[in-house]
Amino acid sequence: SLPRLLIVYPWTQRFFSNFGNLSSPTAILGNPMIRAHGKKVLTSFGEAVKNLDDIKGTFSKLSELHCEKLHVDPENFRLLGDILVIVLASHFGKDFTPACQFAWQKLVGVVAHALARKYH
Amino acid sequence: MVLSAADKTNVKGVFGKIGGQADAYGAEALERMFTTYPQTKTYFPHFDLSKGSAQVKGHGKKVAAALVEAANNIDDIAGALSKLSDLHAQKLRVDPVNFKLLGQCFLVVVAIHNPSVLTPEVHASLDKFLCAVGTVLTAKYR
Numbered sequence: 552s553l554p555r556l557l558i559v560y561p562w563t564q565r566f567f568s569n570f571g572n573l574s575s576p577t578a579i580l581g582n583p584m585i586r587a588h589g590k591k592v593l594t595s596f597g598e599a600v601k602n603l604d605d606i607k608g609t610f611s612k613l614s615e616l617h618c619e620k621l622h623v624d625p626e627n628f629r630l631l632g633d634i635l636v637i638v639l640a641s642h643f644g645k646d647f648t649p650a651c652q653f654a655w656q657k658l659v660g661v662v663a664h665a666l667a668r669k670y671h
Numbered sequence: 672m673v674l675s676a677a678d679k680t681n682v683k684g685v686f687g688k689i690g691g692q693a694d695a696y697g698a699e700a701l702e703r704m705f706t707t708y709p710q711t712k713t714y715f716p717h718f719d720l721s722k723g724s725a726q727v728k729g730h731g732k733k734v735a736a737a738l739v740e741a742a743n744n745i746d747d748i749a750g751a752l753s754k755l756s757d758l759h760a761q762k763l764r765v766d767p768v769n770f771k772l773l774g775q776c777f778l779v780v781v782a783i784h785n786p787s788v789l790t791p792e793v794h795a796s797l798d799k800f801l802c803a804v805g806t807v808l809t810a811k812y813r
Contacts, residue, residue, distance in 0.1 A: 555794065558791035558794070558795055576791055576792050579791075633775055636779060637775075637789070640779040640780075640786075641782035641789055642786070643783075644783050644786070649706035649707065652776075653706050653707045656708075
């Protein structure tokens, strides 16, 4: 999802100037730093799935980090969420039913909201 | 936001692969939009929105035809969709945010049925194209 985000919405690359070669889709897809970071992001997402009853709590510290240190506009969380849904769709095909898509779009929305919650 | 030559090639390629399935994709995109974003149903109080609805199928066909028309006239989307743009501005007045929602659902449908087609680059091009169509359809709103 992360490389795809950087390719589909290239302005999101602004947060990754220290991540080496982002000069082309091929470079982005092959970039080990980006892959590693994508893994980090998705693992964190997995925490949300494990703690569906307290997503706000789960992302409280990460929210502060994204505001105070990383300075990421929360709109980017929504963009990543949309990309993740499309990646899931391409992996699961017909199993990614409309009901499933509904649940996941809600989840990515809730995660985005939780990550933006501590912004000040 | 401008469609590059590569974007145009990618978009035409996608619609070439979709071919006759476009009608079904349109219907499925609508169905998913109504399920995923229930607020979009407010524009269709006169429709039967239950699963398999003939009205949704019919409307999906119309949406797909417009997208195909735009893809076939990709150098002048505004010209190709001019009448539809008038219709949306004067009669339908669908809030602009909703075009993004339908676009997302259309991408999901393409991803489900043609995962190998939707490489990151093609995804980018198709997303840009769908944005461009939305922009044209809302261009005359004010």
